[in-house]
Amino acid sequence: MAEVTASMAGTVLSVLVAPGDRVEAGQDVVILESMKMEVPVQAEQGGIVSEVKVEEGSFVGDGEVLLVLSVES
């Protein structure tokens, strides 16, 4: 399991993946809006999205979990 967390506090502008999707390391998975900027958040490692913890419009704090990935060992 691996978590993708918010790099800074902000509002979720869009979630680019859904449960079951395969993501690569470095891929943009969520776009936050903060300080009027679009802030893309990347997956640090590849895996399958097992859970999306936020929805568009949610406020997230720095370090808050956005997605959970299951990582193949």
Added chain:
Amino acid sequence: MKETWSEELKERIEKIEAGGAPKYHEKLKQQKKLFVRDRLRLLFDDDVQLEDGKFANFMAGDLPADGVVTGIGRIHGQTVCVMANDSTVKAGSWGARTVEKIIRIQETAEKLQVPIIYLVDSAGARITDQIEMFPGRRGAGRIFYNQVKLSGMVPQVCVLFGPSAAGGAYIPAFCDIVIMVDKNASMYLGSPRMAEMVIGEKVTLEQMGGARMHCSVSGCGDVLASSEEEAIAAARRYLSYFPANYLGKPAMAEPKQPSPEARPIAEIVPDHQNSPFDMLELVHSLVDEGTFFEIKALFARELITGFARLNGRVIGVVANQSKVKGGVLFVDSADKAARFITLCDAYQIPLLFLADVPGFMIGTQVERAGIIRHGAKMIAAMSEATVPKISVIVRKAYGAGLYAMAGPAFEPDACLALPTAQIAVMGPEAAVNAVYSNKIAELEEPQRTRFVMEKREEYKKDIDIYRLASELIVDDIVAPERLRDELIARFAAYESKQMTFSKRKHPVYPV
């Protein structure tokens, strides 16, 4: 008789230069570490030229050079002092003579006004010798006192190959730059064993004090190197951007064009103010090819700091990276900037600010972390910098972000704007919401959206960059394709700048 004496001397020198017992040399190989004298051969143009205190603690028999090599050599032809721990001798620990040797080479660097390099690989103090090496006037504390005194006088470079523990961890802390070898280098006040005993925490050395952690999280490390060779090469490269001391200026190099692969700035910068782009690419399109040397590349990445050459001339670059955290200034990025600006200013390295900043971060988390006092540090350091200072407003420069990036009020030699520049207290979206919040709340759709869009357009006209140039707020508007030539000409013109910020003793640091 005389020949015998020479023979004896030769044998004794050879024994000292061989360092500690063979089993410790074996251990070095296993750890992919080099022997201290091999490190020095890589560091200098041609080996250590002068070595003092080689016979330190000779009478002990098993402590060659007392675990540290101190001496003088040359880097790019420049005389440089060095202190290098020998981890094959009692794990590079400090005895009384180790400390005395380190103090003396620092004093030499001060007298000669030349850079000093610390090659650190040490377990820390020898507890058994503590009375002789720890508390006194020429005890280990004196090393740090001297470092503080040398700071801003001569460049101090630390390359960390192994541990730098407890008090020893302050050697890197007082250096201008810390280069750490991944997997082997570490810094910590208390070891994992001590952390478990004293506070009950179970943690690995790599998590708590490893090179990668310090270069990306704590900010104690500046450059993460994948091998000792790479770390030593980085130290040599770093010094190529520096004069020997604060009175000199960095040497010019052969001018080079930017990388032919770099795209034009107009293509790199998106029209939309809120979309991220890679500021590093813009830096590469401005500076001489292959000359950008990034400092703290893995730490507080929303702000880029590094040395480069512009038509052969050394400059320090401070640039907002909208690709990371929107380029917003945070606690760590403000600290990173403050330190880098101070470093450049100390050694007569002109500063180039590339502004594309939505401001300082807001919200509970950063307020609790003291964003105001950290931001103040950056603004203070930037204000005090008297080296040639140019700010380029690449895109937006909002709020205190404008101030921190050497905005017009902070005595830049020039504040230039690209045609894409937008200077304001805040962006159009935030400003319209702030000014007309009641009115917006009263309106129904579609009037509401229409009203907001109209007001945003009005606001944009109000902060139009030509209007700001007309008001003499920016000194010039420069086409992106002309920016490099403009900067080359300006830094050349500002070469003779003479400026004293103040005659007072020192400011009260906002820390």
